[in-house]
Amino acid sequence: MHVKKRDVLTISLLLMMSLTLFVNNMHIHAIGQSTRVQVINPRTGKSDFLFYTGTDPMGTRFNATAWVYDVNDLFAYQVCLTYNSTLLNATRAWLPPKLDPQWVFKGKSTVRPAPYFYKGAVLIGDSLYEERDMFDGTGLLAIIEFEIVYKPPSGEVFSDLSIVSEDTMYTYLLNYDLSEMPFEKEGGHYKYKYAVVNLEVKPNRYVADKLETFNVTVWLNNASQDDRIVGAQFRLQYNAALLEVVSVSEGPFFRQFKSRAEEPYTFFMYYNITRAEEDPKNFADLGAHILVGIAILSNETGQYSNFPKVSGILATVTFRGRYRSFFPLNSTFELADITIVDDAEIPNVIATAPPRNGVYEISRMQVLPVLIVQPNVSEAKKKDEIFKINVTVSDLHPDAQLSSLEFKHTYNATTLEVLNITEGSFLGEFGSTAFNYSVGSGSVTVQTSLKPSFTSFPGGNGTIATITFKAIYRGLYPEETNSSLDLTEIVLLDVYQNNISTSAPMNGFYKIFSLRPPVVKFTYSPSKPVEAQKVVFNASDSYDHYPGAVVSYVWNFGDGNTTTVTSPIITHVYVTPGTYNVTLTVIDDDELSSSDSETVLIEAQPTGIPLYIVIITVLAAIVIIAAIVTYYKKIKKHKPTTL
Numbered sequence: 156m157h158v159k160k161r162d163v164l165t166i167s168l169l170l171m172m173s174l175t176l177f178v179n180n181m182h183i184h185a186i187g188q189s190t191r192v193q194v195i196n197p198r199t200g201k202s203d204f205l206f207y208t209g210t211d212p213m214g215t216r217f218n219a220t221a222w223v224y225d226v227n228d229l230f231a232y233q234v235c236l237t238y239n240s241t242l243l244n245a246t247r248a249w250l251p252p253k254l255d256p257q258w259v260f261k262g263k264s265t266v267r268p269a270p271y272f273y274k275g276a277v278l279i280g281d282s283l284y285e286e287r288d289m290f291d292g293t294g295l296l297a298i299i300e301f302e303i304v305y306k307p308p309s310g311e312v313f314s315d316l317s318i319v320s321e322d323t324m325y326t327y328l329l330n331y332d333l334s335e336m337p338f339e340k341e342g343g344h345y346k347y348k349y350a351v352v353n354l355e356v357k358p359n360r361y362v363a364d365k366l367e368t369f370n371v372t373v374w375l376n377n378a379s380q381d382d383r384i385v386g387a388q389f390r391l392q393y394n395a396a397l398l399e400v401v402s403v404s405e406g407p408f409f410r411q412f413k414s415r416a417e418e419p420y421t422f423f424m425y426y427n428i429t430r431a432e433e434d435p436k437n438f439a440d441l442g443a444h445i446l447v448g449i450a451i452l453s454n455e456t457g458q459y460s461n462f463p464k465v466s467g468i469l470a471t472v473t474f475r476g477r478y479r480s481f482f483p484l485n486s487t488f489e490l491a492d493i494t495i496v497d498d499a500e501i502p503n504v505i506a507t508a509p510p511r512n513g514v515y516e517i518s519r520m521q522v523l524p525v526l527i528v529q530p531n532v533s534e535a536k537k538k539d540e541i542f543k544i545n546v547t548v549s550d551l552h553p554d555a556q557l558s559s560l561e562f563k564h565t566y567n568a569t570t571l572e573v574l575n576i577t578e579g580s581f582l583g584e585f586g587s588t589a590f591n592y593s594v595g596s597g598s599v600t601v602q603t604s605l606k607p608s609f610t611s612f613p614g615g616n617g618t619i620a621t622i623t624f625k626a627i628y629r630g631l632y633p634e635e636t637n638s639s640l641d642l643t644e645i646v647l648l649d650v651y652q653n654n655i656s657t658s659a660p661m662n663g664f665y666k667i668f669s670l671r672p673p674v675v676k677f678t679y680s681p682s683k684p685v686e687a688q689k690v691v692f693n694a695s696d697s698y699d700h701y702p703g704a705v706v707s708y709v710w711n712f713g714d715g716n717t718t719t720v721t722s723p724i725i726t727h728v729y730v731t732p733g734t735y736n737v738t739l740t741v742i743d744d745d746e747l748s749s750s751d752s753e754t755v756l757i758e759a760q761p762t763g764i765p766l767y768i769v770i771i772t773v774l775a776a777i778v779i780i781a782a783i784v785t786y787y788k789k790i791k792k793h794k795p796t797t798l
Contacts, residue, residue, distance in 0.1 A: 190336060191224045192234065192296070192326060194316050194343035202343045204316070208306055209351040209377055209508030215303045216246065219316055219343055221279075221296040223328065226336070229259060229290040231329040233280030234297050236342075239314035240275040243345065247300040248272070248279045259294035270297075276324055286331040307349045311506075316343035350506040351377040352495060354389055354469075356488045356513030364518045366476035368401060371488055371513060373447070375408060375495075376466040382505055383462050383497040386450035387469055389510075394486030395443035398515065400427045401473040408467025409451050414459045422450045425470070441491060445472060459498045476517060488513035523656055524551040526562060526619070526642050528663030533640070535626040535667040536702040537745075541574065542626075544640060544663055545618045546601070548581060553614035556649040559604035560619060562660075567638030568597040571665065574623040578603065581617025586610050592620070600644075629667050632700075637666040671700040673741045675751040677723075685758045686732045692739075694723040699743040709740040713755070732759040 196204050197220050204217060221234045238245065248270040251258035263283055270279040279297045283289065305312065318340040320326045328336045355374045363369065373391060378384055387409075393400075405423040413420035426446045431438045434446075447470050453459050478484070490510035496502035529545045546564060551557060560582075566573075576599060578590040586609025591602045601620045605613070630636040640663035647655035676696035684690045692710060699705050711717045712727050713735035729735065738752040 190226045190328065190338040191341060192318055192328070192338055193222050193224065193341040194236065194318065195220045195222050196343065197298075202341065204343055204345040206303065206345075206347045207350040207353075207506075207508035208348065209353050211303065211347075213303055213306045216300055217303075219299050219301060221299070221318070222293065223259060223296055223338070224293045226259075226293070226328060226338070227291050228330045229328060229336075230286065230331045231280065231282035231333070232259075232296055233278065233325065233327050235276060235278050235319050235324045235326045236299055237276045237315075237317045237319050237324065238301070238345070242303070242305045242312055242314045242347065243301045244304050245272055245277045245299055246302050248277050249298055250279070250281055251295050251298065255295065257295040259290045259292075259296060260288070261294075263288040273324070276319075278324070282329075289331060301345075303347060305347075307347060309349045311346055311348040313344065313346040316345055318342050348506050350508045351379070352382065352384070352505060353377065353508035353510055354387075354490050354493055355511040356391070356490065359511065359513050360516065361513070362516045362518070363476055366478075366517075368473060368475045371472045371474060371515075372406065372468045373470045373472070373490070374466055375463065375469050378463040378465060378467075380462040380464045382495075383459070384495055384505065385453075385459060385462070385498045386448070386494075386496045386502065388446075388448040388492070388494040389469075390437065390441060390444045390446050390491045391472065392441045392444040392487065392489040392491060393474070393515075395429055397476065397478050397484055397486045397517065398474045399477045400445060401475050403427070403445055403447065403473075404471050405449060406468030406470050408469055409449055409463060411467070412451060412461040412463050414454045414461055415452055416454075420452060422448075422452055423470075424448050437492070441489075444491070453498075462498075474515070483519045484517050486515040488515065521552060522550045523658040524555065524557075524647065525549050525658040525661060526645055527661040528564075528640050528642060531661065531663050533624075533663065533665045535629075535665070538626055538629040538667070540626045540667075541623065543621055543623050545579065546620045546622070546642065547579070547616065547618050549616045550658075551614055551616070553612040555612070555647070555655045556651075557605075557613050557647055557655060558609075558650045558652075559602070559646075559648045561600070561602045561644070561646045562619075562642050563644040564599045564601065564622065565597055565639070565641045565643060566599075566624070566665070570626065570628045570636050570638050570667065572625045572627045573599060574625050576601065576623070577621045579618030579620050581619055582613060584617070585613045590620075624665070626667050630669050632669040632671040634669055635666070636669060637664065639663075640665055668700075668702055670745055670747060671703070672747040672749045673697060673699040673703070673705055673743045675739055675741045675749045677739050677751065677753070679737070679753075679755060683758060684729070684755070685760055686729055687760065689726045689728055690755070690757075692725050692727060692737070694739055694741065697723060697739075697741045699741075703743045703745055703747075705741050706744050707742045709742065711738040711740075713737050729755075729757040732757050 194202055197218055206215065250267055254262060260281060260283060266282045270277060277299050318326050328338055330336060353376050355376055357372050357374055361369055375387060403425040409421045428434045428438055428446060429443045449469055489512045493507055493510060495505040495507055497505060527547045527549055529547055533542050533544055535542060573594050576592045582588045582603055582605055585605060587606040589604050589606060593600045599622060603619060628636060642660035642662055645657055645660060647657060649655055674697060677692055677694040679690055679692045694708050697705060707719055707721055708723060709719045710725055714729060718725065735755045735757060736752055737755050738750055740748050740750040742748045
């Protein structure tokens with residue numbers, strides 16, 4: 156391809172780095188400066204007011220605000236703002252609302268006089284009633300509304316929005332003594348540029364409800380052949396976490412205005428910048444973005460015979476969604492570093508109006524289907540116990556268009572054995588199915604699908620498969636015998652054999668109670684037994700660990716007698732005094748046993764009259780003697796006297 160010198164200049168301009176624009180959204184006032192009154196653009200926080208004919212037609216209205224900085228003891232003020240009345244018209248002026256937190260006299264009683272309008276000037280101010288309400292600090296003084304009344308046919312026009320203090324047009328700050336306070340003045344700067352040309356992202360808003368591939372186009376609008384446009388460069392910012400670039404292709408617009416008889420008519424290039432090392436400076440400012448450049452090539456003599464007009468597509472970018480969340484997400488498509496050039500030997504940069512950016516939105520993801528093991532915890536009490544688990548699907552939406560499902564179910568083959576696998580009823584509710592499974596070492600693979608004759612797409616909740624297990628091992632305490640019942644390698648496919656996203660599975664867990672021998676405890680009574688006396692042995696405090704149970708008690712009484720019973724209480728008679736070692740062995744239903752022993756002393760029967768019998772006899776004799784004595788005393792008292 157033969158490229159002329161002029162083409163080289165144009166292409167070089169397209170590839171050069173743009174100057175960085177520093178934009179402050181807040182006006183920063185340096186500490187330590189003297190009192191100052193300044194005009195501020197409330198949209199930007201700066202003193203500049205910039206408008207473009209392509210986006211801001213005649214009749215556009217905007218506000219300018221007057222602020223005071225670092226004032227002390229402010230009691231009254233007046234602001235006089237002058238402007239070019241050929242370009243602008245002051246349509247309104249007002250004091251801030253009484254409770255506006257930015258106003259210098261917020262919440263205070265003030266005069267609030269009406270503003271005055273002169274040709275090219277506005278006069279507005281206010282005064283307090285009370286000295287104690289004087290203001291210190293920084294605050295808002297007034298708001299003035301302007302209307303654009305003149306449109307430049309080309310180039311630009313400008314007007315200062317000046318704060319003046321001369322003759323009757325006077326700006327002042329007063330303290331309570333009505334003495335003027337010194338201050339600095341800084342006006343605003345209005346500029347209106349003739350710039351019809353602008354770039355636009357279409358569609359301005361793209362809404363997706365799934366991860367899909369879609370196109371975004373970048374348009375050049377309002378081109379005039381008088382502009383003699385031959386080249387354009389721009390950067391298109393996007394969110395690389397949500398989107399990936401599939402392709403970038405040249406649009407048809409510039410090719411319509413060819414100056415050559417044969418291909419190539421244009422030069423087109425792009426770079427997809429996704430890492431900082433590819434373009435450190437611009438990546439830091441913009442993040443992931445696409446740099447696009449396009450130029451119309453001149454003819455063999457270096458001349459151009461045709462120039463773009465009206466509007467058309469410069470480039471088409473194909474994106475593919477790569478991430479979706481449970482919350483709505485978006486990515487702005489912002490155009491930056493826009494450079495439009497003409498066909499001059501050293502190309503001139505054509506003024507452009509602000510671009511119209513776009514946005515990509517993806518709706519929040521609905522609840523994803525999930526596979527669940529039910530019950531989530533399975534327990535076996537004994538070895539050889541049989542139990543079942545169900546593998547179910549939940550929250551499946553018919554829009555997923557499920558046609559087949561596959562999963563692997565893993566378990567501990569040392570503790571469990573698979574006896575059987577049967578198909579659940581869920582998919583069968585929607586048509587004929589094919590069901591297959593295979594059993595490996597510690598895993599089961601299940602595959603199920605709808606046959607082509609199904610009546611509707613599955614939706615809702617239901618059982619996919621039922622697996623029957625047998626407990627084949629039970630460890631001895633403290634060994635724990637358990638198994639995770641996990642679902643892995645889950646694949647759900649739609650009718651087009653596309654994967655259907657799922658939530659993480661809800662797995663199950665199996666455990667069997669460890670084998671533990673019973674606990675032995677027993678007592679006997681009386682505490683000092685004698686020969687030939689019944690002794691009661693009580694093992695009621697003996698027990699087995701859940702879920703076991705004691706089934707027998709083996710008593711070795713130490714006198715050659717061993718007895719096995721199922722009741723914890725037994726009696727025994729020792730015929731001979733002596734010391735006996737009594738051993739109790741408790742056996743549970745798992746044939747585990749525990750033993751405990753205790754020494755029992757059996758005393759001989761006493762030989763003499765027991766002391767208590769002697770005491771009772773003596774007491775009885777005393778009672779009888781006392782009764783006899785009392786009787787004879789009564790007889791003597793009542794005997795007749797002899798004469």
